[in-house]
Amino acid sequence: MSEIVFRSDVTVELVRCSAADSDVVFAARVSTVGEQSKDVVGQEDAGRDRGLIRYLMRDRHGSPFEHNSFTFFVEAPIFVFREFMRHRIASYNEESGRYREMRPVFYVPGDDRRLIQKGKPGAYDFYEGTDEQRELVQAEHRRQAEAAYESYRRMLDAGVAREVARGVLPLSLFSSMYVTMNARSMMNFISLRTTSDDSHFPSFPQREIEMVAEKIEQLFAEKMPITYEAFNDAGRVAP
Amino acid sequence: MSEIVFRSDVTVELVRCSAADSDVVFAARVSTVGEQSKDVVGQEDAGRDRGLIRYLMRDRHGSPFEHNSFTFFVEAPIFVFREFMRHRIASYNEESGRYREMRPVFYVPGDDRRLIQKGKPGAYDFYEGTDEQRELVQAEHRRQAEAAYESYRRMLDAGVAREVARGVLPLSLFSSMYVTMNARSMMNFISLRTTSDDSHFPSFPQREIEMVAEKIEQLFAEKMPITYEAFNDAGRVAP
Amino acid sequence: MSEIVFRSDVTVELVRCSAADSDVVFAARVSTVGEQSKDVVGQEDAGRDRGLIRYLMRDRHGSPFEHNSFTFFVEAPIFVFREFMRHRIASYNEESGRYREMRPVFYVPGDDRRLIQKGKPGAYDFYEGTDEQRELVQAEHRRQAEAAYESYRRMLDAGVAREVARGVLPLSLFSSMYVTMNARSMMNFISLRTTSDDSHFPSFPQREIEMVAEKIEQLFAEKMPITYEAFNDAGRVAP
Amino acid sequence: MSEIVFRSDVTVELVRCSAADSDVVFAARVSTVGEQSKDVVGQEDAGRDRGLIRYLMRDRHGSPFEHNSFTFFVEAPIFVFREFMRHRIASYNEESGRYREMRPVFYVPGDDRRLIQKGKPGAYDFYEGTDEQRELVQAEHRRQAEAAYESYRRMLDAGVAREVARGVLPLSLFSSMYVTMNARSMMNFISLRTTSDDSHFPSFPQREIEMVAEKIEQLFAEKMPITYEAFNDAGRVAP
Numbered sequence: 034m035s036e037i038v039f040r041s042d043v044t045v046e047l048v049r050c051s052a053a054d055s056d057v058v059f060a061a062r063v064s065t066v067g068e069q070s071k072d073v074v075g076q077e078d079a080g081r082d083r084g085l086i087r088y089l090m091r092d093r094h095g096s097p098f099e100h101n102s103f104t105f106f107v108e109a110p111i112f113v114f115r116e117f118m119r120h121r122i123a124s125y126n127e128e129s130g131r132y133r134e135m136r137p138v139f140y141v142p143g144d145d146r147r148l149i150q151k152g153k154p155g156a157y158d159f160y161e162g163t164d165e166q167r168e169l170v171q172a173e174h175r176r177q178a179e180a181a182y183e184s185y186r187r188m189l190d191a192g193v194a195r196e197v198a199r200g201v202l203p204l205s206l207f208s209s210m211y212v213t214m215n216a217r218s219m220m221n222f223i224s225l226r227t228t229s230d231d232s233h234f235p236s237f238p239q240r241e242i243e244m245v246a247e248k249i250e251q252l253f254a255e256k257m258p259i260t261y262e263a264f265n266d267a268g269r270v271a272p
Numbered sequence: 273m274s275e276i277v278f279r280s281d282v283t284v285e286l287v288r289c290s291a292a293d294s295d296v297v298f299a300a301r302v303s304t305v306g307e308q309s310k311d312v313v314g315q316e317d318a319g320r321d322r323g324l325i326r327y328l329m330r331d332r333h334g335s336p337f338e339h340n341s342f343t344f345f346v347e348a349p350i351f352v353f354r355e356f357m358r359h360r361i362a363s364y365n366e367e368s369g370r371y372r373e374m375r376p377v378f379y380v381p382g383d384d385r386r387l388i389q390k391g392k393p394g395a396y397d398f399y400e401g402t403d404e405q406r407e408l409v410q411a412e413h414r415r416q417a418e419a420a421y422e423s424y425r426r427m428l429d430a431g432v433a434r435e436v437a438r439g440v441l442p443l444s445l446f447s448s449m450y451v452t453m454n455a456r457s458m459m460n461f462i463s464l465r466t467t468s469d470d471s472h473f474p475s476f477p478q479r480e481i482e483m484v485a486e487k488i489e490q491l492f493a494e495k496m497p498i499t500y501e502a503f504n505d506a507g508r509v510a511p
Numbered sequence: 512m513s514e515i516v517f518r519s520d521v522t523v524e525l526v527r528c529s530a531a532d533s534d535v536v537f538a539a540r541v542s543t544v545g546e547q548s549k550d551v552v553g554q555e556d557a558g559r560d561r562g563l564i565r566y567l568m569r570d571r572h573g574s575p576f577e578h579n580s581f582t583f584f585v586e587a588p589i590f591v592f593r594e595f596m597r598h599r600i601a602s603y604n605e606e607s608g609r610y611r612e613m614r615p616v617f618y619v620p621g622d623d624r625r626l627i628q629k630g631k632p633g634a635y636d637f638y639e640g641t642d643e644q645r646e647l648v649q650a651e652h653r654r655q656a657e658a659a660y661e662s663y664r665r666m667l668d669a670g671v672a673r674e675v676a677r678g679v680l681p682l683s684l685f686s687s688m689y690v691t692m693n694a695r696s697m698m699n700f701i702s703l704r705t706t707s708d709d710s711h712f713p714s715f716p717q718r719e720i721e722m723v724a725e726k727i728e729q730l731f732a733e734k735m736p737i738t739y740e741a742f743n744d745a746g747r748v749a750p
Numbered sequence: 751m752s753e754i755v756f757r758s759d760v761t762v763e764l765v766r767c768s769a770a771d772s773d774v775v776f777a778a779r780v781s782t783v784g785e786q787s788k789d790v791v792g793q794e795d796a797g798r799d800r801g802l803i804r805y806l807m808r809d810r811h812g813s814p815f816e817h818n819s820f821t822f823f824v825e826a827p828i829f830v831f832r833e834f835m836r837h838r839i840a841s842y843n844e845e846s847g848r849y850r851e852m853r854p855v856f857y858v859p860g861d862d863r864r865l866i867q868k869g870k871p872g873a874y875d876f877y878e879g880t881d882e883q884r885e886l887v888q889a890e891h892r893r894q895a896e897a898a899y900e901s902y903r904r905m906l907d908a909g910v911a912r913e914v915a916r917g918v919l920p921l922s923l924f925s926s927m928y929v930t931m932n933a934r935s936m937m938n939f940i941s942l943r944t945t946s947d948d949s950h951f952p953s954f955p956q957r958e959i960e961m962v963a964e965k966i967e968q969l970f971a972e973k974m975p976i977t978y979e980a981f982n983d984a985g986r987v988a989p
Contacts, residue, residue, distance in 0.1 A: 048776075051768035051819055059765075060928045063823075064846040065632055092633055092713055093703065096597075099841035100930045102768055102819035106780075111354075112369070112439060119574075121360040124816030124932065126777040130351070131478060132393040133782050142436055150433035154371040154543055155570055159433070169430050170437075173423045177440040180419055184412045191408050194389035194398070196478050197381055198409075200351060201416040205439035211777045213817045215841065215930075225571065233711065233746075235570055239370060239435050268711075287537075290529030290580055298526075299689045302584075303607040304871055331872055331952055332942065335836075338602035339691040341529055341580035345541075358813075363577035363693065365538040372543050393782055394809055450538045452578045452693075454602065464810065472950060472985075474809055507950075590847070590917060593828075599838040608829070609956060610871040620914055628911035632849040637911070647908050648915075651901045655918040658897055662890045669886050672867035672876070674956050675859055676887075678829060678922035679894040717848060717913050 041143030044108035045248035052101035110140035127210035139178035220271035280382030283347035284487035291340035366449035378417035459510035519621030522586035523726035530579035588618035605688035617656035699749035758860030761825035762965035769818035827857035856895035937988035
């Protein structure tokens with residue numbers, strides 16, 4: 034099965050973006066100014082704008098953070114997509130196992146994936162595991178993926194519909210999607226899908242969706258640096 | 273592996289329901305009457321109420337159909353849940369493969385599952401398939417499920433975290449969830465997830481989610497018979 | 512104009528309710544137990560259930576608080592409804608000024624309404640005001656309401672459409688609506704629409720919508736006392 | 751009161767836009783192609799792309815129409831905003847009567863506004879009205895606006911808080927907002943807020959919100975001409 038690809042990473046590309054810190058200021062200013070002020074972020078006003086964004090974040094005025102749009106192309110295993118799509122304030126289009134034949138790309142936990150959990154549900158601590166455990170995990174993932182894909186191909190070759198045959202494929206199968214979110218929804222996503230021990234807003238996501246969230250976070254930080262800074266300083270909770 | 277269970281059906285139970293045709297009338301009457309009329313569905317008014325519901329459905333006044341609530345307990349394979357959760361106007365709580373060990377219950381296409389598709393994406397026609405094809409499909413599903421579950425158990429027995437080990441499990445694995453929807457959202461779900469050749473509102477769902485949708489439809493019909501009739505007469509499209 | 516009614520209060524009635532603390536436990540248990548346990552809140556388990564609800568609230572597991580439904584009948588001035596309907600996770604049906612003639616019920620700030628604001632936008636302090644100020648406010652509200660309603664009637668009597676004539680009516684006009692929300696959305700509403708000086712989650716709502724929110728809060732506390740307690744102990748922020 | 755402004759029109763400006771027909775194709779192709787094809791709308795493929803968009807519209811595949819974003823600046827009377835904000839799949843930031851003093855801009859029905867309604871709720875026919883009716887309507891709107899604004903100013907001048915004083919202002923008062931929507935939500939808005947006698951999808955909006963919807967429709971048609979054409983050909987109902 035030389036054609037099978039195994040990956041331990043995920044892909045996040047910013048395909049489309051209409052977002053800037055100045056959009057937040059625009060939208061917020063309509064409350065107090067009430068008319069369109071096109072050049073609102075002038076050189077001299079930068080400090081004032083930063084202050085406004087920080088105030089909005091801290092006082093939970095969330096709507097000014099919605100007038101923007103990020104579209105990402107994401108490739109990740111299906112168990113990650115299952116968690117991602119629980120976020121309802123976003124738009125999704127995913128590769129269809131009904132309309133096309135799935136490509137044989139599968140996830141294998143990488144060498145740095147911590148494999149052992151201790152503690153109670155919702156707040157596990159993770160530890161590295163032994164070499165034997167790592168070898169077992171990687172071998173099992175590879176072998177099951179190969180066997181499942183062979184089974185899938187056998188059914189397709191026998192003329193069985195794709196939507197029927199796909200049932201045997203594992204949750205480690207890679208899929209791809211476009212997802213579009215605004216900054217407010219994205220901050221909620223990042224807040225819940227990156228690790229936080231903060232006593233007010235703890236979160237203990239699975240490492241694989243965190244890998245996606247970290248890439249999204251980096252792109253967010255580049256496009257809206259002042260908003261991103263305010264988000265961090267407000268405890269990384271969405272307004 | 274005597275412990276493994278194979279199923280070809282799905283479970284839908286109505287756990288909680290606060291819904292009646294009279295709620296639709298209530299909510300709509302506030303527009304035109306503007307005050308609470310508690311006994312709005314009297315014997316003599318039944319005909320008028322039915323007319324009102326039919327008018328609301330036909331003229332796309334959707335909001336009166338939202339003041340009610342259905343909570344279902346659903347058991348179905350993961351590939352069905354993946355489609356179900358694309359419906360964003362609903363509330364979900366699903367069994368977690370991170371917090372608990374998955375039970376070995378797997379889907380196998382039943383004898384009446386049509387296995388062969390013809391036509392183009394989005395409008396396939398399905399045909400029965402030969403005995404050989406059916407035997408192949410059922411054998412492959414059984415064998416892959418058994419092998420995957422053995423692999424999952426080997427990793428768990430070696431001390432590997434559940435969230436890591438689950439990657440090898442197939443999309444045919446059963447999961448369970450609570451889902452809460454209102455009638456408007458439910459009509460949209462039924463409209464898109466049951467087969468329709470209607471030229472205005474065609475839909476060609478995968479058979480397995482249609483099995484879930486049919487059970488939901490039946491429970492909806494029992495609880496809100498006048499609304500259900502109006503929905504059918506308006507071409508089975510949600511208002 | 513003896514027919515005109517002036518009110519300084521608001522109405523909130525719980526019309527329909529399908530909600531209990533045990534629903535939260537149900538929905539959450541599916542994550543870890545994965546099957547329906549119908550008698551989940553037994554005598555002996557009350558303490559454990561309370562602990563689970565508090566954990567869910569604190570760790571921002573919001574979805575278990577969505578499998579329930581509250582329908583309220585609300586009467587309040589239009590400027591309150593304008594703020595209320597900015598909450599998008601709810602269902603609304605309001606009296607229509609297009610379909611029916613508006614009844615002459617208007618809001619007048621009561622004797623205890625604080626009339627003077629000091630401080631900066633988003634964090635005003637309010638003070639009582641003098642007797643002269645109160646008399647002015649009440650007299651102006653009464654006089655404008657009467658004049659506007661006479662104007663409205665003159666146009667209706669001349670055969671003008673209701674939707675045209677209503678333009679002269681003031682924001683103090685009472686309207687009525689049904690609104691349906693789940694507990695998660697309701698906690699968000701209460702969090703933002705009742706006063707809080709908490710440094711993490713401050714909120715400074717207008718007094719009139721707070722009057723509505725306080726009545727909703729009381730009904731919520733009656734129906735879901737354990738959830739309500741956990742909400743308060745977690746800083747009154749929605750999970 | 752020379753400062754008062756009367757308007758019979760509305761303002762809609764496209765402030766930000768990230769939208770093109772090719773985005774729809776992109777998002778849809780991921781279903782069947784499963785990878786990013788950046789130059790998907792080549793010269794030779796234009797016909798194929800048009801066909802795909804028409805198929806998506808007709809068969810109610812709505813999600814590919816969500817990966818785009820339109821931000822409008824809108825000025826309209828408050829009774830229009832009240833209807834607009836019932837559309838929940840959008841982001842709003844409106845001028846605040848709590849944070850700023852409202853400017854005296856008021857709506858007066860123009861000479862071409864049809865003033866007389868006949869028929870039943872939900873399907874009125876509108877007729878022009880006599881000169882006397884028009885003069886009455888315009889005079890009443892002007893006089894009530896002036897009186898209300900004088901009353902508002904008297905309270906402000908006496909030191910009363912803006913949020914209290916605004917209660918006397920009429921529904922004809924202009925407000926302004928930013929609103930952000932995607933094309934799918936916008937088609938739903940246009941479908942419901944422009945007049946249609948189509949037996950499948952009738953709609954009878956109030957003229958003033960239709961004036962807003964027509965401007966939005968024009969901007970949509972410019973930015974996404976193929977999608978717009980498909981929307982019209984599919985009966986002007988959102989997918």
